[in-house]
Amino acid sequence: MTAAADPVGATPMNMLSAINHTLHREMARDDRVIVFGEDVAKSGGVFRATDGLQAEFGATRVVDMPLAEGVIIGSAVGLAASGMVPVPEIQFLGFAYQAFHQIAGQLARLRYRTDGRLNAAVTVRAPFGGGVRTPELHSEAIESQLANIPGLKIAMPASAADAKGLLATAIRDPDPVMFLEPLRGYRAVSDPVPDGDHLVPFGEARTVSEGDDLVIIAWSYMVEIARQAADRLRTEGVSVQVLDLRTIVPLDVEAIAAAVERCGRVVVVQEAPETCGFASEVIATINDEAFYSLEAPVARVSGYDHPYPVGMLEDDYVPSVERVLAAVRRTLEMAP
Amino acid sequence: MEPTVDILKDLHYRMLRIRLFEEAAGRLFEGNKMPGFLHLYVGQEAVAAGVCVAMRDDDQVSSTHRGHGHLVAKGGDLNKMMAELMGKADGYCNGKGGSMHICDLDLNMLGANGIVGGGTPIAVGAGFANKYKGNDTVSVAFFGDGSTNIGAFHEAINMAAALRLPVLFVCENNEYGEYTRRDKVMAINDVVDRAAGYGIPGVIVDGMDAVAVYEAAVEGLARARRGEGPTFIEAKTYRYYNHHGVQTLGMKYRTDEEVDAWKAKDCIEGFERRVTEAGLISADELAAVRVELEAEVEAAVEFGENSPLPEVSTLLTDVYTEVSR
Numbered sequence: 055m056t057a058a059a060d061p062v063g064a065t066p067m068n069m070l071s072a073i074n075h076t077l078h079r080e081m082a083r084d085d086r087v088i089v090f091g092e093d094v095a096k097s098g099g100v101f102r103a104t105d106g107l108q109a110e111f112g113a114t115r116v117v118d119m120p121l122a123e124g125v126i127i128g129s130a131v132g133l134a135a136s137g138m139v140p141v142p143e144i145q146f147l148g149f150a151y152q153a154f155h156q157i158a159g160q161l162a163r164l165r166y167r168t169d170g171r172l173n174a175a176v177t178v179r180a181p182f183g184g185g186v187r188t189p190e191l192h193s194e195a196i197e198s199q200l201a202n203i204p205g206l207k208i209a210m211p212a213s214a215a216d217a218k219g220l221l222a223t224a225i226r227d228p229d230p231v232m233f234l235e236p237l238r239g240y241r242a243v244s245d246p247v248p249d250g251d252h253l254v255p256f257g258e259a260r261t262v263s264e265g266d267d268l269v270i271i272a273w274s275y276m277v278e279i280a281r282q283a284a285d286r287l288r289t290e291g292v293s294v295q296v297l298d299l300r301t302i303v304p305l306d307v308e309a310i311a312a313a314v315e316r317c318g319r320v321v322v323v324q325e326a327p328e329t330c331g332f333a334s335e336v337i338a339t340i341n342d343e344a345f346y347s348l349e350a351p352v353a354r355v356s357g358y359d360h361p362y363p364v365g366m367l368e369d370d371y372v373p374s375v376e377r378v379l380a381a382v383r384r385t386l387e388m389a390p
Numbered sequence: 391m392e393p394t395v396d397i398l399k400d401l402h403y404r405m406l407r408i409r410l411f412e413e414a415a416g417r418l419f420e421g422n423k424m425p426g427f428l429h430l431y432v433g434q435e436a437v438a439a440g441v442c443v444a445m446r447d448d449d450q451v452s453s454t455h456r457g458h459g460h461l462v463a464k465g466g467d468l469n470k471m472m473a474e475l476m477g478k479a480d481g482y483c484n485g486k487g488g489s490m491h492i493c494d495l496d497l498n499m500l501g502a503n504g505i506v507g508g509g510t511p512i513a514v515g516a517g518f519a520n521k522y523k524g525n526d527t528v529s530v531a532f533f534g535d536g537s538t539n540i541g542a543f544h545e546a547i548n549m550a551a552a553l554r555l556p557v558l559f560v561c562e563n564n565e566y567g568e569y570t571r572r573d574k575v576m577a578i579n580d581v582v583d584r585a586a587g588y589g590i591p592g593v594i595v596d597g598m599d600a601v602a603v604y605e606a607a608v609e610g611l612a613r614a615r616r617g618e619g620p621t622f623i624e625a626k627t628y629r630y631y632n633h634h635g636v637q638t639l640g641m642k643y644r645t646d647e648e649v650d651a652w653k654a655k656d657c658i659e660g661f662e663r664r665v666t667e668a669g670l671i672s673a674d675e676l677a678a679v680r681v682e683l684e685a686e687v688e689a690a691v692e693f694g695e696n697s698p699l700p701e702v703s704t705l706l707t708d709v710y711t712e713v714s715r
Contacts, residue, residue: 128542129549131511132512135500155508166486172501227711
């Protein structure tokens with residue numbers, strides 16, 4: 055469900071343009087919003103996500119930082135404690151390992167340990183994910199590691215409209231949000247983006263395509279893979295729902311349960327390695343909420359349990375439409 | 391800047407307030423009345439007092455795991471502090487922060503920090519905000535010698551220097567990182583040598599002399615306020631008690647002679663002797679301050695002991711602004 059407060063129309067754009075457009079809007083809306091990171095200011099970011107911000111908002115609000123992820127996040131905590139609304143960029147999510155001491159040790163728990171006296175209203179933007187020939191640490195999906203840190207919210211849009219709506223919500227949210235952007239979708243995913251103020255609430259999954267034989271649950275770019283698989287299956291007479299979680303923290307437990315109750319068969323798709331990936335949490339949630347609606351074991355389609363591969367081998371690592379189709383077919387063939 | 395008598399009185403008041411608070415906290419800890427860890431500031435009082443007297447109220451502090459002294463020196467409420475140390479509901483953070491995350495935003499004390507080096511990026515972020523806001527507020531990062539060996543410290547001070555942020559870096563070199571002597575883990579004798587590598591000025595002060603610390607802090611704060619960027623102050627000081635607790639663990643990592651040599655330079659005794667001999671403050675007045683502070687600390691202990699434990703339901707509050715999921 056998308057809440058468009060000001061539905062004056064929509065403009066087609068890709069995810070990258072939607073993100074850039076939203077940063078412009080949010081900076082214009084609230085002068086406490088400040089953008090900083092590696093190469094984000096003068097150069098407008100290595101993917102151009104922050105293009106034009108410094109020209110419009112000046113060098114004290116859009117700042118190039120040292121290549122030092124620890125202090126990019128650490129200083130965001132101090133900025134937030136001083137009443138600012140920092141929107142730092144981590145150039146690639148894999149670089150966030152260099153900042154885990156600040157993310158897990160400071161950012162996520164500032165509110166808890168001050169009993170609500172301090173908020174970390176920080177939105178950390180970070181692109182991630184494979185399929186664009188970037189090497190290992192530039193590609194890996196580490197959302198489940200972040201989801202295991204209480205205090206963080208995690209938004210993972212799959213469409214340009216959601217990139218706008220979730221980013222605006224993230225920036226206006228008083229809690230720290232990890233806003234994870236699919237590299238592969240930056241230019242490849244394009245759809246109509248509502249004009250004007252557009253906010254997508256956290257914790258509300260989106261049904262991308264309707265169906266009732268099986269539900270594919272996915273997030274970020276894997277939603278696009280799932281959608282392509284569902285389109286293919288539809289031509290074969292199989293009706294597949296695709297559920298885009300949009301935010302994994304908070305998680306839309308009700309939407310997951312409702313989809314499982316209706317379809318009875320489930321495939322969960324994630325880009326991360328299989329072990330302890332967020333798919334495991336989705337499956338545990340299904341066990342808790344809708345176990346008796348299952349007609350077959352829940353299938354997972356994941357990356358594999360090894361470091362992200364370099365070069366052309368990534369095509370065998372990142373879940374493909376073919377692998378999703380195979381998992382769907384296996385699941386449909388199982389007797390209830 | 392030569393301190394006035396009023397400033398001398400303030401330095402003494404804040405040093406003694408820290409000392410008496412910490413001594414009382416240490417007794418409670420040794421009596422098993424405090425959960426967790428307790429890193430006492432006793433011995434180092436001249437540093438917190440000297441810097442905080444030089445600060446304005448709107449200037450901010452980020453602190454360390456040994457952070458009580460900084461909050462006391464910033465004017466912290468001893469009742470709320472003692473209750474927080476005891477993990478009680480009336481503490482600064484409802485008992486959820488404890489000794490190592492004590493903070494008071496009304497006093498612009500942004501928090502102690504459980505991680506060595508953890509507070510420094512926060513002070514730099516506050517400086518970043520002050521620069522953007524265009525005010526002349528300065529943030530002060532207190533940290534120990536050990537924290538300068540940590541990556542986060544390097545990242546933070548480098549950024550502050552590069553962006554010329556209004557931050558004062560105050561290194562409290564107490565010669566030990568936990569139970570290991572500084573010279574075993576650092577190939578330089580003066581931590582301030584590191585300042586040159588960031589292109590910022592550094593000064594060494596006698597950290598047992600509140601006036602020396604005060605004078606250096608006045609300079610460093612003024613420099614930051616003028617937009618000239620950070621200054622690094624190394625205060626040579628010492629902690630009298632163990633890394634944690636008073637005699638906890640009882641490890642022999644330093645000699646009694648060494649401890650006694652530092653105690654002979656005690657910041658409060660030395661200060662009291664100097665100001666009375668110079669006829670600046672009378673012995674009677676100093677004694678009256680001690681009586682007043684002893685009563686305040688005694689009341690704080692009682693307040694903490696009488697405060698209830700937090701409700702179990704608070705375990706789940708303030709993970710997020712609202713309970714979602």
